[in-house]
Amino acid sequence: MTQYDVAYVRSQFPALERMIDGRPAAYLDGPGGTQTPQRVLDAVHEYLAGHNANYGGRFATSAETDATIDEAHRAGADFLGCDAEEVSFGANMTTLTYFLAEALGRRLQPGDEVVITALDHEANRSPWLQLAERGVVVREVPVDLATCMLDWAAFEALVRPGRTKVVALGYASNAVGTINDVARAVALARAAGAWSVVDAVHYALHGPIDVRAVGCDFLLCSAYKFFGPHVGLMYARREATGQVEPLHLATQHPEPPYVWETGTLNFEGLAGTTAAIDFIADLGARHLDMVEDRLPAGLQGRRRAVVAGMLAGEVYEQPLARWLREQLAGIPGVTLYGPPEGSPRTSTVSFTLDGVPAGEAARTLGERGLFVWDGDFYAARLVELLGLAERGGLIRVGLAPYTTQSELERLVTALGDLSRSVR
Numbered sequence: 001m002t003q004y005d006v007a008y009v010r011s012q013f014p015a016l017e018r019m020i021d022g023r024p025a026a027y028l029d030g031p032g033g034t035q036t037p038q039r040v041l042d043a044v045h046e047y048l049a050g051h052n053a054n055y056g057g058r059f060a061t062s063a064e065t066d067a068t069i070d071e072a073h074r075a076g077a078d079f080l081g082c083d084a085e086e087v088s089f090g091a092n093m094t095t096l097t098y099f100l101a102e103a104l105g106r107r108l109q110p111g112d113e114v115v116i117t118a119l120d121h122e123a124n125r126s127p128w129l130q131l132a133e134r135g136v137v138v139r140e141v142p143v144d145l146a147t148c149m150l151d152w153a154a155f156e157a158l159v160r161p162g163r164t165k166v167v168a169l170g171y172a173s174n175a176v177g178t179i180n181d182v183a184r185a186v187a188l189a190r191a192a193g194a195w196s197v198v199d200a201v202h203y204a205l206h207g208p209i210d211v212r213a214v215g216c217d218f219l220l221c222s223a224y225k226f227f228g229p230h231v232g233l234m235y236a237r238r239e240a241t242g243q244v245e246p247l248h249l250a251t252q253h254p255e256p257p258y259v260w261e262t263g264t265l266n267f268e269g270l271a272g273t274t275a276a277i278d279f280i281a282d283l284g285a286r287h288l289d290m291v292e293d294r295l296p297a298g299l300q301g302r303r304r305a306v307v308a309g310m311l312a313g314e315v316y317e318q319p320l321a322r323w324l325r326e327q328l329a330g331i332p333g334v335t336l337y338g339p340p341e342g343s344p345r346t347s348t349v350s351f352t353l354d355g356v357p358a359g360e361a362a363r364t365l366g367e368r369g370l371f372v373w374d375g376d377f378y379a380a381r382l383v384e385l386l387g388l389a390e391r392g393g394l395i396r397v398g399l400a401p402y403t404t405q406s407e408l409e410r411l412v413t414a415l416g417d418l419s420r421s422v423r
C-alpha cells in the first residue's frame, strides 16, 4: 500500500523553504490561506506572459483566454461535482455571497425569514443580516457552546415551511473545525421550500465536496484556501439560477455561469485555480490505493482523482490532528475548543492558553517560525458567545497536506515553554 508521500508534497511548495531566524517556517496558517505549489505559480505566470488578453476577441491570445475560462469552469465542476455551467467565478467568497444575497433578497417580501447560524464566518452572516433593512426577519441557529456544534433541535424549529426562504450555513467552522451535517440542513430547507446556501470555504481543504449529494442550491468556496490564487467560486444549481435574477449588466451574457460573473474576471487567477485542482488530482492519482476503498462508485477522470486527493489529505491529517489535540490537552493552561472526539471535524485545532493572550502567543510562536492565527478569524459571533472576545480570541493551528509531525512537535514544545513561562 502506498504511504502518504509528504516529502513529495512538500517539494512542490517553494514557500516551504522559507527560514525564520534559522528555523524553517512552519505554515500552520492554512485556514487563512494555503501555500501555493509550483504548478499554480507556473500557470499564473504562463497566462500573463503568453496569453494575456480580454475574452471574446478574434485573435490568438483572446481565444486562449476563452479556453482558460472554459477550462476553469470544467475544473471547478470536477472540484465540486457538478456541470461546468453551474460554476461561476468572482473576487472571493464574500463578494459572491453579497451578490447572491442581493439576487435572492429581491425575491423576498417583508416578513419572509432567513436562517443563519451562530457558528458561521461573518461572510455568511452579514450579507443575510442586511436583508433586515427590507423587512426580512433573520433568525439565528444557536451553538452548543460546550461542543461548538449546531443546536439541531433549534435548527429544525427555526426552519418553517412558507416562512423561511433562505437557509445559510457553513460546511465547516473555520474557527473550531466543526463539520456540519449540511445535507440535513439542506433537506430541512428543501422541505420548507427555502433556498439553501452553503459556505464551504473552510471545508474545501478538508474533504471532497459533492454538491449533488449535499443537494444545496448554492455553495461557495475560495481557491486560495486550497492551493490556488485569490479567486472565489460559486456553485449555483441550474434550476436555482433560473429562479432569480443575478445583478448583471444589460450587455453581459445572460446565461449561467456567466450571468453571475460581472466585469472582467481574474483570468490569471482562473488559470491558477485550474492548476490547483489539477494539483489535488495529482495527489489523488499518487495516493489512489490509499483511499480506493473510500471512493464513491461511478467517478471518472479528474473528478475521481480530485476526490481521491482530498481523501488522501484527510487520511494523512486526521491522525496528526488527533495527536496534536492529545498533546495540547496535556499542557497546563490549555483549553481546547471544538466537537468531542469522534464527531466530524476538520484538522483545524483551536485553543486558549491561560495567562497568555492569543495574540501574544501567536507572536511568540511566529518568532520561532511557527505561523498560527489568533483572534476570531471573522467567526466573531462564535468567539463572542464563547466569551473569548476580550481575551483576544482563540489560537488556531491549521493542518494542511504539507504539514509534518516534526512541525507539530516544534509547536508543542514551544507551547509547553510558553505555558511554563507564566506558571
Ligand SMILES: Cc1ncc(COP(=O)(O)O)c(C=O)c1O
Pocket: 031, 032, 092, 093, 094, 095, 121, 123, 124, 170, 172, 173, 174, 199, 200, 201, 202, 221, 222, 232
Ligand atoms: C469559513 C469561511 N467563510 C468565508 C470566508 C471568506 O472568504 P473570502 O476571503 O473568499 O471572502 C472565509 C475566509 O477566511 C472562511 O474561512
